Amino acid sequence: MRRLLKQFVSRYLVEEDLGREPCPVQRKYEKSxxxxxxxxxxxxxxxxxxxxxxxxxxxxxxxxxxxxxxxxxxxxxxxxxxxxxxKNFYTFLNDYRIKEAKYLLASDPGLSVKAIMFEVGFNSKNSFYTAFKKNTGVSPNDFRSSAAYSFGMQMA
The missing domain is CATH 1.10.10 (Arc Repressor Mutant, subunit A)
Structure with missing residues (x-):
């Protein structure tokens, strides 16, 4: 098994690295x-x-x-x-949506997370939570809690 793995690595990965340079984005579009x-x-x-x-x-x-x-x-x-x-289009789009969602979560505690989700353009709770957590590292509810805590600390 090890020998097979070594052959695979030497044949496909090492030869590939020697024969080709990485393809930057500009090369992808050089004929556009x-x-x-x-x-x-x-x-x-x-x-x-x-x-x-x-x-x-x-x-x-x-x-x-x-x-x-x-x-x-x-x-x-x-x-x-x-x-x-x-970025690709959908990552770019979600970055704007999450940026506004963060603002709304921090500035308007009266709005529900679901209302904010729809306000910024998401259709499903799952996609919103996934994109939000990927962007911020925390859930929308945790973000709101930490923003409220930070705001409370600033007022003191």
Whole structure:
């Protein structure tokens, strides 16, 4: 078994490392035709759509919807998100949703976690809790408790 494992490692992993260089994101898109000026314009439009228009609150938002909102090609929008934000579309989307959820959890204790979940664009409790915990390391309820505790300590 060990010998088989060594053969596998030497044949597939070591030879692969010697023969190929890592493929950076730029190489992936080298034939896309997107210029730096176009990319900066798309990046600014994406930021406006998320920060000002708060498009992430739409619970059915997809890459096509964002592309249509900023009137750009979906492939170029995807390329800009992958390259300039170093995230895929759904990670980028969830980051904005979680950022607003954290704000609402800390600032409005009267809102239920479920209401906040829907307000920021999530459809299911499971996906909200999973994304929230991945982003913050704690559950929404624990985040709210620690935010309330921190606020109480500041008031004292």
């Amino acid at each position: 035709g997107l210029t730096e000026i176009q990319a900066m314009e798309i990046k600014a439009n994406i930021e406006q759509a998320f920060k000002m228009d708060k498009i992430y609150r739409n619970n059915t938002l997809g890459l096509d919807d964002l592309a249509e909102h900023i009137q750009q090609n979906r492939y170029k929008v995807s390329q800009v998100i992958n390259t300039y934000f170093a």
